[in-house]
Amino acid sequence: MEPLSLLDICCREISRHKELYREIRKLPYDLREYILEWIRSRHMLTDNNVSDFVHPQIERLKLANNFMISDLGIEQIALFVNLSLKYLDLSGCNLTDKSIFIIENITDKGIEQLTKKSKDLTELILSGCLKITDQSVVYITNNCYNLCSLDLAYCSAITDKSIGLISQNCKNLKSLFISGCTEISKQGFIELSKNLPNLIILSLGKCQKIDDNIVELMMENFSQIRELDFNNCTLITDKAVNAISTKCTLLETLSLSGCTRITDKGITDLSVSCKKIKILLLQNCELISDFSIIEISKNCKLSRLDVSYCINLTDFSINAISENCSNSLKSLNITGCDKITVPVIEEKITKLSRLKVLNLPQNSQIGDKTIEKIAYLLRKLVRLQLRGLEITQNSITSIVKYCPNLRILILSWCSRINEGDILFWENVPYLHQLKTLDLSWSEFSEEFIHQISSRAPWLLTLKLYGCRQIDDRAISIIVKNCSFLTTIQLYGCKLLTDQSILFIAENCPNLEFLDFNQCFRITDKSILKLIECSHNLQVLHCRSCPLISNDALNELKMKIPFCEINV
Incomplete structure (x- = not known):
């Protein structure tokens, strides 16, 4: 993620002054659409404000997962759009009784009003709209003759x-x-x-x-x-x-x-x-064996293959894939294929030079040597899952060194990640593309946290479920190095106090999702700090936090009404 542009900074400020949304109608159409997408992606659209962003020439309108949009909002949209609207996404607009609001949702009534005005729709997405019935399809099919999707x-x-x-x-x-x-x-x-x-x-x-x-x-x-x-x-x-x-x-x-x-x-x-x-x-598909994979790899130039938990697959499958799909395969998931051996992983999977996504099985024999070879030979990787492997931080330095395009790194349940030579971090470059890091249920030191977080400054999502050794100091290191974080998951990090949440709120202005379930030491002080600093917060999980009062949560609901609170 690049630093916020001037336009993004403006959008952020606009989002904080909802009383001025009506002024957006005076802006050029392209700017209105840009602001609309910014507000939409943060789930801040409502029945009352959506009409401030749409305009008669809009062709694509994405409202997915904005739970404050109901039939009333759809009717407002129908007043402004005309035959120009070609694409509409209302997926997930199905929730009721959210925070302090009672939402009617999108029902057949809203679809009726919309399809009367938007007869040139070519793509309509209603997935997860639970109140849609056959009557909506009557309206859609009677009015939208050009529908392609x-x-x-x-x-x-x-x-x-x-x-x-x-x-x-x-x-x-x-x-x-x-x-x-x-x-x-x-x-x-x-x-x-x-x-x-x-x-x-x-x-x-x-x-x-x-x-x-x-x-x-x-x-x-x-x-x-x-x-x-x-x-x-x-x-x-x-x-x-x-x-x-x-x-x-x-x-x-x-x-x-x-x-x-x-x-x-x-x-x-x-x-x-x-x-x-x-x-x-x-x-x-537990009944398939190597014979299936050998035959399919011979005859088809596969670009993506998911055989996770196909428990009968062995080295013969990987040999065939390596021989027949080395120039085409970009994604391979062999999670749960525990009969595949380390030598074959080292010699055959590393020949898949176009591979961008790799999920490895939880094999206790896979160690630093294997991961170093994978990182060195598969430099196009953008997603790498190493869940439950017996690897140390030597593996991590190899990944950082050789895979500059990596966007997602999964290291959950890696119990030895704290081991290895700290000197390996010397001269290791930045992972500028890394957006998601999962260290859940792993064990690591404060020094490891410093080294990896300092090399991932554009990190957006950090998962630390069940990391019992994480304390306030570790959180302070992380958020100072990774200030663009939008999602932080701290479930079961029992050493954390209010100080951690204060660090997060003050250093991560783009925070949207925060989970500190079962963080027993966190109090109302944290909630008040989130109210003060985290205006973009969309989801807060704080179950089993006995020191947080209902009064504090109610105040957060009032001050950040779009935030979903799970207690």
Whole structure:
């Protein structure tokens, strides 16, 4: 994260003077949209202020997870926008009884008003809007004839009626997301496939009624499909995968994670017929073996492969991946694949020169030598998970030294990270790109905290769950080195006192998420300091903090009304 620009500083000041929001209407449209995105990303949009930011020429409007937007806000938007609006994201606007407010949410009434005015919508995202029913789909399909993408994931009230309306009236639809819509039956799925043969992306994850028979009937008409998501559709077997393989030869992305009945036969069928597959997700498919991975790697130029907790995979799988996908694979997750040995990790995974994401298994034999070799040879890594490994800070210095583009580093449950030669830190460069660091349940010294935090000045997220040795002094070191932090998780750090929260509030002006559950020494003094300094705070977790009073929390609710407080 770069230092705040002048425009961002202005946005921050604007957010603190809500009484002046109406003046924003006088600004040029592009500035209004910039401020809108800044306010939206901090969940500060409400029914009362959203109309101050929108304008008649706005084409894209993202309101995701702003719980203070209800039907009233949608009606306000409908008054200002016209046919220019092409993209609208209302995902997650579904919460009720938030803080001291009672929110009506987004319901069918709001969707009715919106679709009357925004008939040229091409992309509409309503995922997680729990009060949306079939009636909303009536309004959408009667008015938005140009719709290309519709996301109704986890709108649990949606039934076959909606699917019928979509399939009959949305002939331009290319992408449909209905994961978690558990009321849709066999009839709905079949009607969908008959009337929307041009779908390119279809997400059906956690639709528990889907079985082999339904998949076979659906795939008869989906020859153009490119992306399919069947994650946690637990009834499907190799028979369904065979139907996909036979009919969907253009398939590029397939998620079968959690489909625990699938075996090698299904995956080998896939490898023979669907040679365009680039992304394959097989998490928790415990029945597949090396044979599946050998065949799929031979026939498909994979860019992403997730075989986490496929417990039967061995070195033969990694050998095949290394031999066949070295020029294409960018993401590999082998968490829980405990039969893969250290020599193969060192010799074969390090040949995947394009790899950017790597999640390693929790193998007690993986040590500093292995990690140093990985860091030295895989310098394009942006995400590295080393959870539970027997590594020391020598590994960390190697990572910092050789992986300058690293953005996410997961070191949770690394019990020996405090060991190693402190002199290894000499001449180690900065990790300018590092945004997320997870040290949860690990053991480390104050000196280690100083060394790593001083080399990650743009860090945004720090996770320290269960770090019992963390004290106020360590927190002061962290926040002075990493002043751009927006998320700090301190669950169970029992040595912390109010002094830590004072350090955080004073040094991290962009703080949005703070968790100090089970930090028993923290008192009202911390809450008052957050009220004074942390105006952007969105989420506060303070369960099992007996010295914090309801009066202090109520005052925080009044002063920072957008903050979600979990006690």
